[in-house]
Amino acid sequence: MVNLGVLVSGSGSNLQAIIDNIEAGRLDAQIKIVISNVPGVYALERARTHAIPSMVISHKEYKKREDFDQKLLEVLKTHEVELVILAGFMRIVTPVLLRAFPMRVMNIHPALLPSFPGTHVWQTEVDYGVKFAGCTVHFVDEGPDTGPIIIQAVVPVYDDDTADTLNARILKQEHKIFSQAIQLYAEGRLKVQGRRVLAEGIPQAPDSFMINPPVTIFER
Ligand code: GRF
Numbered sequence: 001m002v003n004l005g006v007l008v009s010g011s012g013s014n015l016q017a018i019i020d021n022i023e024a025g026r027l028d029a030q031i032k033i034v035i036s037n038v039p040g041v042y043a044l045e046r047a048r049t050h051a052i053p054s055m056v057i058s059h060k061e062y063k064k065r066e067d068f069d070q071k072l073l074e075v076l077k078t079h080e081v082e083l084v085i086l087a088g089f090m091r092i093v094t095p096v097l098l099r100a101f102p103m104r105v106m107n108i109h110p111a112l113l114p115s116f117p118g119t120h121v122w123q124t125e126v127d128y129g130v131k132f133a134g135c136t137v138h139f140v141d142e143g144p145d146t147g148p149i150i151i152q153a154v155v156p157v158y159d160d161d162t163a164d165t166l167n168a169r170i171l172k173q174e175h176k177i178f179s180q181a182i183q184l185y186a187e188g189r190l191k192v193q194g195r196r197v198l199a200e201g202i203p204q205a206p207d208s209f210m211i212n213p214p215v216t217i218f219e220r
Contacts, residue, residue: 002029002186005081007072007089008036012043014087014108017175018182019050027179028186032079035072037091053079059091069096076101083185086140087178090119095142103148103192105140106185108178110170112136112152117145122163122170131212133157133166135174137181139197148197150181150190156212 006015015034021027034047034054047054057075062068073096076084084097086107098105111121113136125133134154141147153173157166184190184199191198211217 002182003080003082004029004031004085004182005076005079005083006031006034006085006087007091008034008041008043008087009038009090010041010043010088012041012046012087013171014174014178015043016046018085018087018179019046019052021179021183023050027183029083029182032081033075035075037068037089043088065092065094066096069094073097073100083182085178085182092144093140098140098142103139106137106150106178106181107140107145107147108174109136109138109145110167110174112154113138113145113149120163122166125157126161126163126166130157132210133170135170135177137177139192148192148195150184150197151177151199153177154210156210156214158212 006018008015018027019031022029022031031052034043034052036044036054036056037059039056039058044054044056055075057068057071059068062071082104084101084105086105093105109117111117111125112132112134116125132154134152136152137150139147139150153176155169155173189200189202191200
């Protein structure tokens with residue numbers, strides 16, 4: 001059982017997926033606290049509905065990022081949080097938080113890192129013409145979207161996709177892999193070796209592949 005602190009800034013659909021997986025007994029974790037840096041967001045409502053403690057800590061009340069992170073840190077420690085989950089948390093975290101939780105802050109990014117870091121990536125992906133997109137759960141380090149990758153999911157990009165349709169297809173997979181990453185952590189399977197995160201005891205699928213456009217493959 002791992003104690004989570006979930007940081008949010010918006011709708012909280014990833015938070016909801018984590019809650020649902022915990023309640024269904026698939027995810028061996030408990031959410032000790034949900035913290036939003038933005039008042040009134042729907043993620044807070046989701047926490048309340050499920051009787052999960054939640055609070056707002058507005059970044060606007062702190063002059064420096066480090067001071068804001070120090071406050072987050074105090075609250076996370078008070079709630080005995082072991083693993084910090086950034087579920088649509090739209091702030092850059094500083095070493096103040098990261099050094100207190102080394103390789104214990106996880107983020108979800110809606111692209112296949114290291115491609116397409118940053119925000120609002122879907123239109124950029126469509127415009128670039130990539131045939132696959134996806135999402136990444138990674139440990140957070142001191143760079144933007146640069147931390148060691150834990151798990152990724154791949155989705156096709158179709159000719160008639162818009163930023164919105166691609167976002168929706170990716171988000172469905174985010175809701176699956178974030179919980180999976182947390183469960184791997186809870187089971188003690190994640191071993192960080194430099195940039196690589198190994199998932200011990202998970203069988204490989206050496207011949208799996210996807211092709212897009214989904215043409216019929218020549219058999220030989
Ligand atoms: C997702 O696109 C996630 O990848 C990004 O922020 C969005 C959060 O959505 N980091 P939600 O608040 O979980 O619905």
